[in-house]
Amino acid sequence: MWEAVYIIEGLPRNASDIQPETVHADTQGQSLPVFGLSDLLGFDLLPRIRNWHDLIFYRPGEQSRYQHIDALFGEEVVDWKLIETHWADLLRTAISIRENKLSLVTLLRRLGNHSRKNRLYRAFRELGRAIRTLTLLCYLSEPALREQITAVTNRTEAFHGFADWLMFGGKLIGHNDPDHHEKVVKFNELLANCVIYSNACDITDAANALAAEGHPVDPDDLATVSPYITHSIRRFGNWTLNLTPPEHAPATRLDLEPRVLFATGHG
Structure with a gap:
């Protein structure tokens, strides 16, 4: 999770002419709260996910059924009521991060404490369930997207390998x-x-x-x-x-x- 957190935290501070809208990371660079945060901050989180078929596809409603892809989904349903209840808090938090009033790393550390009882954490996680489900569906249906994610992460790993070779x-x-x-x-x-x-x-x-x-x-x-x-x-x-x-x-x-x-x- 922390890999994507540090990348996302640095993007709002980027004052250059190049303003990326997509964040790539390896498998460790994704979690449900991070998916929710990246969406509110205006970035698409597209990590390379190992064993994606073990992840849960959340249904938008209990009665939602699909003719061809229903087998992908479990019985878990996105809690839209929870997201709606804390929507103002979610937006306020995202704005604070974008305006550099709040550190994303600090926020997630706070959210991680007693996370099961933390309502804001649960709201971010619930939003992340919806966003990650959409991302997984796009990943399955778009071969070009899969190629893009693999190419970018391979390029990043190649850079890290090159930097490690130069490391004294x-x-x-x-x-x-x-x-x-x-x-x-x-x-x-x-x-x-x-x-x-x-x-x-x-x-x-x-x-x-x-x-x-x-x-x-x-x-x-x-x-x-x-x-x-x-x-x-x-x-x-x-x-x-x-x-x-x-x-x-x-x-x-x-x-x-x-x-x-x-x-x-x-x-």
């Missing part, structure tokens, strides 16, 4: 200091992003050089080239920080000539 001293952080932990994680991800950027520039230069020489460059082939390249990196070499701007801006645009982009084999 292994994954174990030797100090029991939260501030030190945060610095190590942030510096490691900063280093990983710098190396990925450098690799991407090298790939761009190589592709542009091939195109300039008249060699055909297939975009489909180029799309399979990953920037997570390790064989050219001296991980334990000399790392120097040079803040002097380069004389020439690095090439960040593919300049593939149309005549060689989709070569037909004609001379």
Whole structure:
């Protein structure tokens, strides 16, 4: 659950031009309250769920029956009355999180205490039951959505693997200091992003050089080239920080000539 919580909490603080509307996570990145919270905050939570067929599909009403997919559903029914009763509290909580007046992590920790007796927790969980059921139905009926979730989570895992490879001293952080932990994680991800950027520039230069020489460059082939390249990196070499701007801006645009982009084999 905490994986998606930290991702969702950071999204309202995002002040950049890119405003994502979808949150992807692994199996641990989903729970019923998080599904309810993400919907109120305006995000679609689309985690990769292991053993999704073991999850409960909640019926919208006791009399709800379906001709072709009824076997998917159990007998559990969404308690819409509970959601309606606490709707104002749910909205007030979501607004407080979006306006950074309340930490999502703090909220869920509070909700987790005596959760069976916590009415707000039960309301979030009930809303999450409805939202997750809809998400599971979309997951089953849309092959493109399943491919998207798998591709995004695989890409994320590849980044984490690349960052772990660059991590000096292994994954174990030797100090029991939260501030030190945060610095190590942030510096490691900063280093990983710098190396990925450098690799991407090298790939761009190589592709542009091939195109300039008249060699055909297939975009489909180029799309399979990953920037997570390790064989050219001296991980334990000399790392120097040079803040002097380069004389020439690095090439960040593919300049593939149309005549060689989709070569037909004609001379």
